[in-house]
Structures are given as structure tokens and as C-alpha cells.
Amino acid sequence: MTRVHTVMDSPLGELTLVAGLGGLCALYFPGHRRLPEVSALGARCEDGFGDAKRQLAEYFAGERTGFDLPLAPAGDAFQLKVWDLLRRIPYGQTRTYGQLARQLGGPHLARAVGNANGRNPISIVVPCHRVIGADGALVGYAGGLERKRFLLELEEAPEARAARLF
Numbered sequence: 001m002t003r004v005h006t007v008m009d010s011p012l013g014e015l016t017l018v019a020g021l022g023g024l025c026a027l028y029f030p031g032h033r034r035l036p037e038v039s040a041l042g043a044r045c046e047d048g049f050g051d052a053k054r055q056l057a058e059y060f061a062g063e064r065t066g067f068d069l070p071l072a073p074a075g076d077a078f079q080l081k082v083w084d085l086l087r088r089i090p091y092g093q094t095r096t097y098g099q100l101a102r103q104l105g106g107p108h109l110a111r112a113v114g115n116a117n118g119r120n121p122i123s124i125v126v127p128c129h130r131v132i133g134a135d136g137a138l139v140g141y142a143g144g145l146e147r148k149r150f151l152l153e154l155e156e157a158p159e160a161r162a163a164r165l166f
Contacts, residue, residue, distance in 0.1 A: 002020070002042050002043075003018055003019065003020045003025065003040070003041060003042030004018070004019055004020075004042040004043050004044070004045040004048070005017060005018045005019070005041040005042055005043075005044055005045070006044060006045060006046055006049045006053075007044075008049075008053050008056065008057075010056065010060055011060050011150070012029060012143070012147050012150060012151075013029060013030045014030055015027060015028070015029065015056070015124075016028040016041065017049055017052055017053070018041050018042065019048060019049065019052075019072075020042075020072055021072060022070060022071075022072030023069060023070030023071045023072040024052055024069050024070065024071050024072065024122060024125065025071070025072045025073055025074060025121060025122070026041075026073075026121040026122060027121070027122050027123045027124055027125055028123070029123065029142075029143035029144070029147060031143075031144065032123075032142050032143055033118075033142035033143075034118075034119065034121075034142055051069060052069055052125075055067050055068070055069060056124065056125075059124070059154075060154070062154065065091035065092070065155075066091060067125045069125060071122060071125065071126070073120070073121050073122050073126065074121065075116070075119065075121070078104075078112065078116060079116040079119060079120075081104060082100065082104070082113055082116035082117060082120075083116070083120055083122075083126050085100050085103060085104070086100075086117070086120065086126050086127055086128055086130065086131070087126055087127070089127055089130040089131075091127075091155055092155045092156065092157060093130065094130050094131065094132045094152070095130060095131055095132075096131070096132055096133065096134050097110045097111075097113045097114045097117070097131060097133070097134070098110045098134055100113045100117075100131065101113045113131075114140065117131050117140070118140055118142060120142075123142065123143055124151065127151075128141070128142075129141060129143075129147075129148045129151040129152060130152070130155075138152070
């Protein structure tokens with residue numbers, strides 16, 4: 001199966017969803033740092049994206065904390081391991097690059113984890129926005145730090161959100 005894509009509106013702008021053999025293989029923001037050429041997205045097609053669009057809409061409405069979609073990201077073995085760890089970070093929580101590196105074998109892997117995180121092709125669904133710097137700073141996000149901040153604030157517990165406002 002060749003790739004096909006669709007677009008949907010979101011609070012973060014128009015999202016481009018790309019599917020291929022096996023499931024969703026990419027989700028891009030406007031101005032995404034690693035946005036491929038339009039020809040690599042495949043033909044525009046509305047069929048087959050209903051579950052992804054519905055689940056994303058529920059997520060943005062605060063009604064969904066995880067995704068249940070078939071995924072087919074393209075990456076090397078290390079990247080796939082990192083992306084699998086990203087999917088295990090609970091909604092509303094964050095991890096540092098170092099914490100993920102230790103789970104994969106040691107702190108010396110932190111830079112490699114950062115590189116793999118930055119190449120995650122399925123933003124939001126594979127929650128690379130939940131990875132932060134060792135000092136708690138928001139660093140590196142292919143969709144831009146404003147979007148990363150939005151997603152983390154969306155996932156905040158109501159009490160934490162209220163405390164931040166006062």
C-alpha cells in the first residue's frame with residue numbers, strides 16, 4: 001500500500017495525518033521542522049482516517065488520555081525503541097532525556113535519545129512532547145515550543161493548572 005494523507009483542524013493548526021501499510025505513519029504540524037516533500041505524503045484521501053481524527057478530537061477536548069491506533073512509524077531499531085518508550089510515558093507526566101537513556105542502557109545514550117525523539121514522525125500520538133530537559137526546561141520540539149507547552153498544559157491536572165494561574 002502506498003501512503004495516503006488527510007488533514008484536520010486542531011487547536012494547534014491544521015494537522016497532516018499520513019497512513020501507510022500497517023497504520024498511521026506520520027502526523028505533522030504546519031511548519032513542522034522535518035516536514036517531508038508533499039509528494040512523500042501520498043495522495044489526499046479522507047477514507048481510513050476516521051478513528052485517528054476522532055481520537056485526536058477527543059484528546060484536544062480533554063476526553064482522551066491515550067491513543068488506540070495502529071501505528072507504522074519508519075525508523076531504525078534504536079529509534080523504534082525510543083518511540084516505544086515515549087508511548088509508555090503516562091498522560092500528564094514527563095520524562096527527561098536522561099531518564100529515557102537510563103532505561104535503554106545508560107546516561108551516555110541521552111544525546112541519541114534526543115535525536116530519536118526529534119525524529120519521531122507521529123507527533124502527539126507518540127508523545128515526544130512529554131520529554132523535557134534535565135532541569136525541567138522545555139527543549140526541542142519539531143512542532144515548536146509553543147505547541148509543546150500547549151500540549152503539556154492540556155495534559156495538566158486541573159489542580160496544577162489552577163495553581164499555575166495564581
